[in-house]
Amino acid sequence: MRDSYIPILIQFIVVIGFVVVTMVATHLLGPKRNSIKKLKNFECGIESQGNARKPFSVKFFLVAILFVLFDVEIIFFYPWAINFKELGMKGFVEMLVFVVFVLFGLFYVIKKKALKWDE
Secondary structure (H helix, E strand, C coil), rough: HHHHHHHHHHHHHHHHHHHHHHHHHHHHHHHCCCCCHHCCCCCCCEEECCCCCCCCCCHHHHHHHHHHHHHHHHHHHHHHHHHHHHHHHHHHHHHHHHHHHHHHHHHHHHCCCCCCCCC
16 A cells, blocks of 8 residues: 555655755746846836725635636536547536536526626
């Protein structure tokens, strides 16, 4: 049983070692020439305007959360499509129920006008 965990342990050690070596190397080898122009805040090469702490609409967060929610739900289609034949009719019905729930969620979001920017 313990022998089956050895490859995972080796991979974990290699990953941690790679991260540490990369961070140390970039710190030691990277340029260290700071100037007023380099330390000045900018965004996408455009001069910043106003205060960065200005509050903005919650709609941005809502759309982002909805995107992640529906994106994660749609990810479940891939393993279902791969194992479609093995799952048979039972798997088809279960995915149909899943799709119905996703569609109800989408219709609910549309009914609540969560994706409208004007209001």
